[in-house]
Amino acid sequence: MATNIPLTGEFRVTCEYKRKGNWAAGWHTGIDLVGSDTIYGTCDGQVTKIGYDKSYGNYIVVKAPDGKFHWFCHLSSVTCSVGQKIERTTKIGVMGSTGNSTGKHLHFEIRNSSNKYADTCNPADYMGIPNKVGGYNTSNYSISGNSNTNTQVLKTLARNTNLRDKPTTQGSNATLYLANTTLYVLESGVAKADGYTWDKVHIRVNGKEGYMINQNYK
Numbered sequence: 749m750a751t752n753i754p755l756t757g758e759f760r761v762t763c764e765y766k767r768k769g770n771w772a773a774g775w776h777t778g779i780d781l782v783g784s785d786t787i788y789g790t791c792d793g794q795v796t797k798i799g800y801d802k803s804y805g806n807y808i809v810v811k812a813p814d815g816k817f818h819w820f821c822h823l824s825s826v827t828c829s830v831g832q833k834i835e836r837t838t839k840i841g842v843m844g845s846t847g848n849s850t851g852k853h854l855h856f857e858i859r860n861s862s863n864k865y866a867d868t869c870n871p872a873d874y875m876g877i878p879n880k881v882g883g884y885n886t887s888n889y890s891i892s893g894n895s896n897t898n899t900q901v902l903k904t905l906a907r908n909t910n911l912r913d914k915p916t917t918q919g920s921n922a923t924l925y926l927a928n929t930t931l932y933v934l935e936s937g938v939a940k941a942d943g944y945t946w947d948k949v950h951i952r953v954n955g956k957e958g959y960m961i962n963q964n965y966k
């Protein structure tokens with residue numbers, strides 16, 4: 749089963765996203781992971797850059813289908829090439845300690861569409877793990893969905909259904925879509941809340957993404 753995590757098996761979070769400290773931004777712009785050496789793609793995307801930086805060491809940048817940029821840093825070696833289309837399960841590099849690093853780890857960072865330093869989102873949320881130092885196992889974070897719209901399951905709404913910005917009816921913003929609207933299920937069963945199972949979906953006609961109650965499909 750695929751995950752959104754760049755490692756497989758047992759791993760540790762050794763430094764949380766947004767921890768305050770001696771970084772140029774004043775806080776940690778990614779998350780630090782220690783585990784098996786092989787680094788996987790985390791999304792069905794395309795390699796846009798491979799480089800070396802005195803802070804980031806050897807790094808790979810992958811553009812994800814949602815327009816964000818996944819950065820994999822401090823690598824000992826790179827096993828992909830610029831322009832290559834990858835999947836979550838593609839081996840793209842090997843964990844290392846290049847650049848400004850005190851020990852072997854992966855700095856995994858997700859930048860928003862600007863792809864600028866410190867314009868980031870929470871990589872723990874993307875991976876589905878807590879943003880908390882500790883030990884984890886990727887087998888607990890499998891996903892059944894696929895963010896590549898070419899291979900996603902196309903569904904049709906059986907009734908008028910709200911698209912919500914959070915997987916809950918409580919305090920989330922809602923936009924109503926009518927029965928027979930088609931959508932792709934990006935990740936099924938991402939949450940159980942308010943008596944429903946929620947899916948992360950992508951509305952086909954306008955590309956909007958959010959959460960819907962999965963009982964409302966045909």
Ligand SMILES: [Zn+2]
Binds near residue numbers: 779780
């Ligand atoms: Zn880091």
